[in-house]
Amino acid sequence: MLDSLYIKHFRLFKELKIEQLGRLNLIVGKNNSGKSCLLEALYIYAKNASPRILYELIEERGENWEEIMQPEKKEPAILETPFCPIFHGYQFPELGRDGIEIGSLKEIKKRLKLHIYAYRTIENEDERRLVRINEQQLSDDNPLNDADLVIEVEQGGEFKFRFSLTDSPKANRWRLPKNAETKLNVRFVPTKQLTDDTVAELWDRILLSPSLEEEVKNGLRLIDNSIQKIVVVGRRREIPMLIYDNKKQLPLKSLGDGATHLFHIILALVNARNGFLLIDEFENGLHYTIQPQVWDFVFKFATHLNVQVFATTHSWDCITAFQTASLNSQEEAILFRLGRSARKSNQGEVIATTYDKQRMQTVTQAELEVR
Amino acid sequence: MTPGKPKEEAKATLLVEGRCDVDFFSRLCRLWNLNISILPPDQCGQVLGGGVSKMPTILPELLDNLADENQTLQKLGIVADADHTGISGGFSERWKQLTLPLEDAGYVITPPPTQAYEGSVFQNDDGLPDVGLWLLPNHKDDGMLEDLVKQTVREGQQRDLLDKATHCLNELPVQLFEPEGRHHRRSKATIYTWLAWQEKPGRDLRILLDFKKPEKHLIDTNSPEISAFKNWLNRVFT
Numbered sequence: 261m262l263d264s265l266y267i268k269h270f271r272l273f274k275e276l277k278i279e280q281l282g283r284l285n286l287i288v289g290k291n292n293s294g295k296s297c298l299l300e301a302l303y304i305y306a307k308n309a310s311p312r313i314l315y316e317l318i319e320e321r322g323e324n325w326e327e328i329m330q331p332e333k334k335e336p337a338i339l340e341t342p343f344c345p346i347f348h349g350y351q352f353p354e355l356g357r358d359g360i361e362i363g364s365l366k367e368i369k370k371r372l373k374l375h376i377y378a379y380r381t382i383e384n385e386d387e388r389r390l391v392r393i394n395e396q397q398l399s400d401d402n403p404l405n406d407a408d409l410v411i412e413v414e415q416g417g418e419f420k421f422r423f424s425l426t427d428s429p430k431a432n433r434w435r436l437p438k439n440a441e442t443k444l445n446v447r448f449v450p451t452k453q454l455t456d457d458t459v460a461e462l463w464d465r466i467l468l469s470p471s472l473e474e475e476v477k478n479g480l481r482l483i484d485n486s487i488q489k490i491v492v493v494g495r496r497r498e499i500p501m502l503i504y505d506n507k508k509q510l511p512l513k514s515l516g517d518g519a520t521h522l523f524h525i526i527l528a529l530v531n532a533r534n535g536f537l538l539i540d541e542f543e544n545g546l547h548y549t550i551q552p553q554v555w556d557f558v559f560k561f562a563t564h565l566n567v568q569v570f571a572t573t574h575s576w577d578c579i580t581a582f583q584t585a586s587l588n589s590q591e592e593a594i595l596f597r598l599g600r601s602a603r604k605s606n607q608g609e610v611i612a613t614t615y616d617k618q619r620m621q622t623v624t625q626a627e628l629e630v631r
Numbered sequence: 632m633t634p635g636k637p638k639e640e641a642k643a644t645l646l647v648e649g650r651c652d653v654d655f656f657s658r659l660c661r662l663w664n665l666n667i668s669i670l671p672p673d674q675c676g677q678v679l680g681g682g683v684s685k686m687p688t689i690l691p692e693l694l695d696n697l698a699d700e701n702q703t704l705q706k707l708g709i710v711a712d713a714d715h716t717g718i719s720g721g722f723s724e725r726w727k728q729l730t731l732p733l734e735d736a737g738y739v740i741t742p743p744p745t746q747a748y749e750g751s752v753f754q755n756d757d758g759l760p761d762v763g764l765w766l767l768p769n770h771k772d773d774g775m776l777e778d779l780v781k782q783t784v785r786e787g788q789q790r791d792l793l794d795k796a797t798h799c800l801n802e803l804p805v806q807l808f809e810p811e812g813r814h815h816r817r818s819k820a821t822i823y824t825w826l827a828w829q830e831k832p833g834r835d836l837r838i839l840l841d842f843k844k845p846e847k848h849l850i851d852t853n854s855p856e857i858s859a860f861k862n863w864l865n866r867v868f869t
Contacts, residue, residue: 290701576636599699603737604758613695626671628692629637629702 261568262302264365269348269358270304271297277365278612282592283562286542286582287572288631289598294610295572298598299448299538302570305362305372306446306536309413311423313441318342343411343425352376352409373414378407379424390424415443445535447528451544453517454524456498462527463492463500472530475561479526480512482553483519518545522554529558532567539571548577555585563591574631583620595620597630640703641668643868646693647710648683652776655836656710662840662852663861667708667868683711683720687728694736697759708763708867712775715815721773725766733762747771748856750863763867765860777818780839783854784825796824 265278272294287295300317307313318324324342344350346360353359356375363371379390393407409425421440447462454462466472473490480502481487489503490512500512500523512519521544529537546554562569573579579595586593595615600608615623615630623630645667647656657669671689690709696702709729714720720728722743730740730753738753747769752761764770768778784793800806800821808816829838829849841847850857 293701597699599701602698602700602759607758608700611699613699619692622688623692626689626692627635627637628689629640629696630692631637 261566262305262364263367266361266363266365266368266371267298267301268361269353270301270360270362271346271348272610273297273301274348274606274609276598276610276612278596278614279365280592280594280614280616281568282594282616283568284559284582284586284589284591284593285568285570286579286593286595287570287598288574288579288595289572290631293598293600295598296540299540299570299572301362302536302538303446303448306444307441308415308420308443309360309372309374309411310436310441311411314343314346318346321345369417370415375412375414377410377412377422379410379422380407413440445532447532447535447537449521449524449528449537449539451540453520454528456496459500459524459527460492460497462531463497465531466527475530476523476526479554479557480519480523482550482557483515483522516545518547521545525554525558529561529567529569530565533565535567537562537567537569539569542571542573543575543578548575548581551578551581552584555581556588559585559589559591559593563589576631579620579630580624583617583624586617586620593617593620595630638668638670640696641666642703643667643706643708644693644704645669645708645710645864646686646689647671648686648712651836652710655776655780655839658837658840658842659852659857659860660864661842663864665864665868667706667864683714683725686711687732690729690732691735694732694762697762698736706760706868708765708864710765710767713766713768713770713773714775715773715813718813718815722766722771726764729764729766733764738762744770748859750860750866752863752866761867763863765863769856770863775818776836777822779856779860780822780836780850781818782856783850783852785849785851789849792828793821793825796821796828799824 261283262281265276265281267273267276269275272292276294276298287298289295303317304313315324323345326341344352347353353376355378359373359375361371361373378393380393382389382391390408390410392410410422411425412422413420421437423436466476477487477490480490484502486504487502488505490500491503492498492500500520502510502512502515504510512523525539525542528539543551558569561567573582582593582595593616597613597615599611599613601611613630622628643666645656645660647653647669649671653669653671660667660669670693671685686709693704693707696704697707711725711729712720713722713725716722716724726743730738733753734740737756737759739756740753741751743751748771750763750765750770752763754761767776768774768782781793784790800817806820808820826832826834826836826838831838839849840852841849
């Protein structure tokens with residue numbers, strides 16, 4: 261579990277500090293305040309900054325648009341341009357400096373760090389290898405344009421791996437050391453729902469532990485308590501079906517978007533053991549009356565399976581449901597709002613205002629706007 | 632009890648103690664065409680128990696909103712009863728209690744003005760908007776809202792009635808509002824006795840101002856005390 265959060269030079273965040281995280285964390289804030297960026301940062305942290313994952317996130321935001329515009333291009337796609345936006349201010353930092361940092365505010369050593377360096381290929385009869393060019397060499401008559409830009413990934417103060425921004429994503433993947441990608445078990449429930457393949461994969465994992473299958477059913481019963489069984493059918497097992505007592509069978513989708521979203525949250529949660537669960541827009545399609553029970557369910561299983569949950573919301577009902585559920589649980593629950601500083605010293609920078617259980621109670625009861 | 636929806640956040644907020652203050656100050660602002668939202672609203676007062684004791688809890692929330700450009704709040708004033716030293720607070724204690732969260736947020740706490748009826752306006756080291764503080768009645772002495780009202784009751788018929796109410800209270804065989812002879816609730820008892828003798832008995836402080844017939848205002852809105860308060864409001868909110 262992360263006890264606190266520090267994000268530096270990543271997308272909207274110049275330097276974001278969150279003193280305290282809980283097992284359960286609800287994130288609010290206006291559009292473009294950094295809620296999704298924060299989930300991305302946690303995802304990258306959990307995946308050890310794997311270039312494959314970074315590129316997936318870039319594709320998700322359409323930041324590889326130049327590549328898409330030139331489908332006929334014979335040269336391999338170059339990563340340099342699309343990678344720019346992941347750095348704060350949409351530009352690469354200076355070589356070896358001001359890189360991305362993600363991790364605990366308190367345990368500096370455990371942070372994930374991404375720095376940009378320039379490398380040059382040295383070839384001789386025996387070998388071909390990449391050598392880091394230092395600043396001194398660059399300032400001499402060595403222009404940067406015959407060098408490769410490389411991201412070095414460091415964790416716990418140790419170099420883990422590097423990947424070149426001048427190669428295609430595929431080429432990079434093969435060069436990574438084993439286990440480079442995996443650090444933490446992380447599951448992400450996006451706004452636009454999980455893909456069929458992901459659902460099928462998560463469902464398969466659940467079938468291996470029958471007690472979890474039972475809990476998924478219990479979770480869905482929050483919406484319809486007469487559900488007797490859930491099965492997933494279809495050639496690619498893309499159709500979750502609900503079976504009822506009287507042999508009635510209904511596709512989950514027929515219960516509406518809320519039911520599907522809830523199913524995805526539960527599937528992801530029970531599959532996130534000892535890791536992170538990230539949910540973009542928790543309330544999506546969920547009626548306000550069931551949100552307290554859904555949160556109760558999430559609190560219970562997050563504790564049981566040792567999952568740290570991060571969810572975003574725009575909904576006041578979701579905040580009050582989260583607050584109510586937090587009172588039924590011993591777990592630390594934190595609400596934080598991402599906003600922009602009005603202070604002269606860091607004007608316009610993304611800041612976080614943190615509400616623990618006590619402060620959450622104050623603002624919800626006083627009906628003070630926190631979103 | 633399920634909390635309701637959040638109130639629409641205003642650009643300018645005057646944080647007050649409770650319902651009586653909302654009644655009084657919202658009408659004053661309306662009289663002066665000042666677009667200021669008076670907080671806490673009724674609901675807030677009920678759930679949190681209201682009163683000055685909750686102000687140091689709410690204040691940091693409002694200051695955090697002030698420090699966030701994405702939030703609507705841009706101007707903040709605080710009005711609270713100073714109350715009475717050794718009983719329910721007193722000027723110094725209330726001052727300390729309410730300036731502490733401001734100091735934590737980087738406000739420079741200047742000493743209280745030596746003159747009564749000036750109010751304080753604190754500036755922030757790091758460029759946040761000024762925040763005003765007025766401890767009732769006059770930002771110098773112990774007391775409460777009702778002491779300010781007493782000072783500003785219209786001369787003539789209304790002043791005579793108030794004097795009579797004061798006299799009546801002195802004549803009472805037993806003064807339940809002053810257990811152990813402490814005088815901290817006397818002005819409240821006086822004002823509500825006086826209000827009971829108005830054209831429409833049993834109303835609260837809202838009847839002090841009559842928007843249809845200004846000549847029927849029960850207080851003198853041009854009195855030096857009310858004018859001084861208006862000046863402070865203008866310093867904070869404009």
